[in-house]
Amino acid sequence: AQSVAQPEDQVNVAEGNPLTVKCTYSVSGNPYLFWYVQYPNRGLQFLLKYITGDNLVKGSYGFEAEFNKSQTSFHLKKPSALVSDSALYFCAVRDIVRNFNKFYFGSGTKLNVKP
């Protein structure tokens, strides 16, 4: 079955420190991987995606993510966190083998950046 796991419900980091939000996936074939951010009472905003090519993907607001096929992971990273980065982050995978139209989302990780 296709799935995405975000093992941490919450990540706490001090402003200025690097942050990592973890995501692992399980799909058949090569996945398309996405990260979205959700602010309170708002829809999801696209951050970045991995389709093919370089394993390090750069996205919006200084975020980047590293695709690791052997570990089936796609962790979101940022070198220096901002208080304004505090939000809910979702990893998603689109299974291009079984059903390329459907996204599978993780349960989300709440990022708290403290001043």
Add this chain to the structure above:
Amino acid sequence: DTGVSQDPRHKITKRGQNVTFRCDPISEHNRLYWYRQTLGQGPEFLTYFQNEAQLEKSRLLSDRFSAERPKGSFSTLEIQRTEQGDSAMYLCASSLLGLAGRVGDTQYFGPGTRLTVL
């Protein structure tokens, strides 16, 4: 702003009533998706349109749910005989299937409609 819009943003209804939500996708996008998100969970896929054709429906979409996209532009999601378990955020997303085919079409989300069934 040419993003995805949804109306209403909030809806409170009594159990047993019917509700209808509207989604206006990004104008040139030919694909439209509906998701449901409950508290503490990620969005769950409900249904998907390519132009006006509804190509897929999740098992989550019971017979009380119906979605339409009559002219391949805006879409409506109707819930009949609402139940308390229908309380959730209903998200709409759109994407563009371009010349590259199915590769990598990013879904862009609207702000959602929060439904509360009393």
